[in-house]
Amino acid sequence: MFYTLQGEGFHTGRPAVFCRFTGCNLWSGREQDRAQSVCQFCDTDFVGTDGQNGGKFKQPADLAQAIATQWPSGRGHRFVVFTGGEPALQLDDRLIAELHRLDFVCAVETNGTLALPDAVDWVCISPKGVAQVALTRCNELKLVYPQVDAPPERFTELQADYRYLSPINDYREQTIVPARNHATQACIDYCLSHPEWHLTLQAHKIVNID
Numbered sequence: 001m002f003y004t005l006q007g008e009g010f011h012t013g014r015p016a017v018f019c020r021f022t023g024c025n026l027w028s029g030r031e032q033d034r035a036q037s038v039c040q041f042c043d044t045d046f047v048g049t050d051g052q053n054g055g056k057f058k059q060p061a062d063l064a065q066a067i068a069t070q071w072p073s074g075r076g077h078r079f080v081v082f083t084g085g086e087p088a089l090q091l092d093d094r095l096i097a098e099l100h101r102l103d104f105v106c107a108v109e110t111n112g113t114l115a116l117p118d119a120v121d122w123v124c125i126s127p128k129g130v131a132q133v134a135l136t137r138c139n140e141l142k143l144v145y146p147q148v149d150a151p152p153e154r155f156t157e158l159q160a161d162y163r164y165l166s167p168i169n170d171y172r173e174q175t176i177v178p179a180r181n182h183a184t185q186a187c188i189d190y191c192l193s194h195p196e197w198h199l200t201l202q203a204h205k206i207v208n209i210d
């Protein structure tokens, strides 16, 4: 868990507590499994619960309280982003209810393959490779581009208020993003010829924050 600025998509620049769940249904998180996985470009270490402010929380209220502790005291505009790993494996109605009680707006970053609690306030789906997207609508669709098995045209039926292309980043580089590499140029070209798609950059990597 960490307090930072949302670096991607619609809410870029917005202060948020990030709560990163362990585990994913599309990759084990082990390097030796990466090449055989459905999702092969993940830039994130989601193995274990020993990360920054990590731990195991038995009750939803305990996790909600730990999240609230991250927020600057006496300040409103509370916003939490559930990510991972794949948060849909663990997120449930009780946790969302506890966070709503604590006045948090709840967002989720998901690969879209699994159902989510209805009460989540903001859903960002980021499809991966051949994995079938099970959700039918979202607030934002944030497609990592290019992906041979997941071209933008595959998602025309998926309802989304906003559609973003996010240049695929070399997973070996956690921080530095070249100003304009091949993937970024490909995103620019696609957006210019398909104006319903907007470019988003991983701003946190550019400015080197969490």
Ligand SMILES: C[S@@+](CC[C@H](N)C(=O)[O-])C[C@H]1O[C@@H](n2cnc3c(N)ncnc32)[C@H](O)[C@@H]1O
Pocket: 024, 041, 042, 043, 044, 083, 084, 085, 086, 087, 109, 110, 111, 125, 126, 128, 142, 144, 166, 167, 168, 169, 170, 171
């Ligand atoms: C680590 S994932 C966790 C949430 C969820 N499992 C998912 O895939 O959306 C968080 C975000 O990082 C993006 N991401 C992961 N690896 C990336 C990479 N190499 N380049 C660009 N975005 C990446 C994902 O597409 C997703 O939008």
Ligand SMILES: Nc1nc2[nH]cc(C(=O)O)c2c(=O)[nH]1
Pocket: 004, 005, 006, 007, 008, 018, 044, 083, 084, 109, 204, 209, 210
């Ligand atoms: N600043 C920042 N913004 C982010 N947006 C999505 C992230 C993620 O890993 O889910 C992420 C992240 O790890 N850091």
Ligand code: SF4
Pocket: 024, 025, 026, 027, 039, 040, 041, 042, 043, 044, 046, 084, 085, 086, 111, 128
């Ligand atoms: S990007 Fe998301 S779906 Fe892909 S391995 Fe990472 S956590 Fe899993």
Ligand SMILES: [Mg+2]
Pocket: 043, 044
């Ligand atoms: Mg990230």
